[in-house]
Amino acid sequence: MTLNWNSFAELPGSCDHNFEQLCRNVIWRSFSRYGDFRQLKQHPGVEFELVLNEDCDLGSSGQHFGWQCKWFDFASDGALKVSQRRQIEASLQKAHAHLPDLTNFVLWTAQTLTRADQKWYYALNSQYPFKLELYSDSILEDFLNSSSAYLKASYFGELVLLSSELKTIHEFTSAAIYHRYIPELHKKTKTELSIEDCLFSDKLRDRFLQKIMLMQEAIALFDDIDSELPQSLFGCLKKFKKYVEEKVCFLRTVCDLIESADMDAISDLCQESREDTRILYRLLSRLRAFKYKYIMEITNLVANIHGANSLLASLPEKINRQLWIVSGSAGLGKSDLCMSLTKPDLLGNSGGILLLGRDLASSSTIDSFVNSILVNGLSIPNLLALFECLDSAAKREKRRIPFVIDGLNEAEDPRKWKVMGLSIILCH
16 A cells, blocks of 8 residues: 555644654654654754664664654645745754754655755755755655554554544444433543543643633732842842743643643653742742732742642653543443543544443454444454554544443453453553
């Protein structure tokens, strides 16, 4: 199966985002185990990078690769436009300025560049200390064929899952309990809210936005800093104002990443956000001793900063938490919880996959269990293919898609649920 870029361009989401995610995915699968793989939002010059710690097919230990993925609308003759050449030059300049240890800069396009464009690109090599390389669709297809046929099918073939089809799948697989769920009567429990946080729901983002709003309101206080304060306190408050403004910008970036469910970038940002806040409490003590008129407002501001830092500290656990097991007596609302997490809503959320344990026969395997799911009219062959299908769809929709099995104890042979749970963990 060759790569059909026309069908790729019709996928949900922007072509730029989808192409970058696909390229990143194949590099991560193929080579991340050989070194330190990094990706940040607004990464200077490159979308992602890899520092090799051992030799592999990509290169030798110590080499530092950076990939710039470009989805270009080429000119009618297949050549780069002037504006596109400027984009490439800008990326090279940023990479040179911000990545001093870079050894290999890789420009990755969905189409092979013309001879003239390749000559122009390689001529730029004399201006930079790193080596310039070109990847195109042929290299991408080689990676896809060697790393995962299911990944390839989830972007170019029979495993492309659209939100409309996900809704149809949910209606079919949950038909036995669909009529029992009444959204208006459903009350979300602490467990469900915790799971929603791990799915990076809007409620998690709203909590950060609330902190941002309170901080912005408090920033206005600094416009009335009393010049009669001791010079040391006056200077400290000026620095504190700048710190709060930077904190607000940082939290806005986190909100954008939560909205796009960019787990890798969130993890990297959380590592950068670790800070010692004891200096803030020392500032409060000094302001209280001086009986500063806005001490209550600044105390609340510091409390909000502490709350925001606590939310930030909880994000890595939410990212790493990829499996939940909920148990309880009959009648506690476990099936309603499963429906609430996976049912499509009127706000555009296409929901997730819900399978019923009662459909698991004693002779079934985890792979035969998911065969009932049809994508593009074809049965999902196995659990790995299903996860690949859901993962690619989630990246395009910039969210996490839940896969839920309700009532494993209702299976024909409930003892098999432990084996099934292990299979799911290993497959994931």
